[in-house]
Amino acid sequence: xxxxxxxxxxxxxxxIRKAGxxxxxxxxxxxxxxxxxxxxxxxxxxxxxxxxxxxxDTRIGDFTVEFDLxxxxxxxxxxxxxxxxxxxxGIKLGESTLEESVEAVLESVVGKxxxxxxxxxxxxxxELAQFEKLRQALHDSNAKGTEAFPTxxxxxxxxxxxxxxxxxxxxxxxxxxxxxxxxLLEKGETDLARRMSPFIxxxxxxxxxxxxxxxxxxxxxxxxxDYHQYSPDRNRPxxxxxxxxxxxxxxxxxxxxxxxxxxRETFHYRLPNSSVSQxxxxxxxxxxxxxxxxxxxxxxxxxxxxxEAYLALKKDTLIGFGGKWTKQIDxxxxxxxxxx
Numbered sequence: 197x198x199x200x201x202x203x204x205x206x207x208x209x210x211x212i213r214k215a216g217x218x219x220x221x222x223x224x225x226x227x228x229x230x231x232x233x234x235x236x237x238x239x240x241x242x243x244x245x246x247x248x249x250x251x252x253d254t255r256i257g258d259f260t261v262e263f264d265l266x267x268x269x270x271x272x273x274x275x276x277x278x279x280x281x282x283x284x285x286g287i288k289l290g291e292s293t294l295e296e297s298v299e300a301v302l303e304s305v306v307g308k309x310x311x312x313x314x315x316x317x318x319x320x321x322x323e324l325a326q327f328e329k330l331r332q333a334l335h336d337s338n339a340k341g342t343e344a345f346p347t348x349x350x351x352x353x354x355x356x357x358x359x360x361x362x363x364x365x366x367x368x369x370x371x372x373x374x375x376x377x378x379x380l381l382e383k384g385e386t387d388l389a390r391r392m393s394p395f396i397x398x399x400x401x402x403x404x405x406x407x408x409x410x411x412x413x414x415x416x417x418x419x420x421x422d423y424h425q426y427s428p429d430r431n432r433p434x435x436x437x438x439x440x441x442x443x444x445x446x447x448x449x450x451x452x453x454x455x456x457x458x459x460r461e462t463f464h465y466r467l468p469n470s471s472v473s474q475x476x477x478x479x480x481x482x483x484x485x486x487x488x489x490x491x492x493x494x495x496x497x498x499x500x501x502x503x504e505a506y507l508a509l510k511k512d513t514l515i516g517f518g519g520k521w522t523k524q525i526d527x528x529x530x531x532x533x534x535x536x
Contacts, residue, residue, distance in 0.1 A: 199484070200484045202356075215324060218315045220312070221339040237254035318357065346389055349390045352471075354468070354483060354486055356465060367413065375502050377398065378519075406422065434464070442459040
């Protein structure tokens with residue numbers, strides 16, 4: 197499967213927009229993941245600790261590999277030992293240390309619930325196919341994805357560079373995502389456990405209707421203020437806080453309930469499953485669903501008509517809105533394809 201190109205290929209600087217992936221999985225540890233990356237792309241290893249390593253200066257940029265739990269990556273488990281003046285690293289147990297033994301036990305326990313994660317470097321949208329080698333290598337190494345166990349609420353995140361930082365542009369992409377959200381759940385076969393988990397909480401209806409209302413067009417300050425007032429949650433399927441932190445860092449820094457936000461001028465798309473253990477799955481199919489969002493965002497006339505239809509159906513529907521709206525989306529997209 198090929199990676200479709202977005203309708204806006206270049207950013208405001210005239211450069212091809214970039215994108216990268218965050219792949220979550222189990223059953224392939226940090227050391228083995230680092231080895232796979234080096235075999236595929238070269239580079240040198242920078243080891244911050246057992247649970248957080250980087251592969252730097254590869255042919256396509258820098259990778260990060262970590263166990264996706266701050267308890268381990270930031271060694272927060274050491275705090276109670278430190279309070280008792282117990283030096284885990286200084287206590288030897290044969291050829292290893294007490295710290296290494298504690299970490300091995302913790303990894304074996306929480307490794308059943310939390311994923312390992314590879315964060316790729318951003319590359320031009322025209323070169324995304326080179327990440328399929330990594331996906332295939334993880335599959336061949338028996339990595340386990342979302343569907344492998346009921347507790348695996350793992351995801352594939354896509355970080356897509358924005359065309360520009362204008363409020364109107366960001367709003368159009370947000371509106372397109374909100375209009376397509378029920379359809380994306382169905383077409384992406386979003387795992388039920390992930391839907392029920394707190395990691396991809398849908399936007400509140402009140403906020404969705406506000407954003408889709410005719411005439412809604414705040415400036416960037418207003419867009420950020422509304423976003424935080426109605427949706428103060430990092431666990432959205434489209435997380436805009438990293439983008440807002442890059443564009444207006446002081447405004448985001450004033451919000452004290454977000455934790456650490458890594459600023460980057462990207463849409464942080466968090467909805468897709470991680471299906472690395474399925475032989476027919478590809479990163480391209482998840483990326484191509486994102487491109488549908490891009491195509492709608494750049495068809496404002498169609499988006500306005502869909503927004504009116506969405507609000508009307510929402511008003512007249514007590515139950516089963518998602519299924520009814522998904523059928524209408526299929527009709528809208530069929531018309532689009534027929535016109536091509």
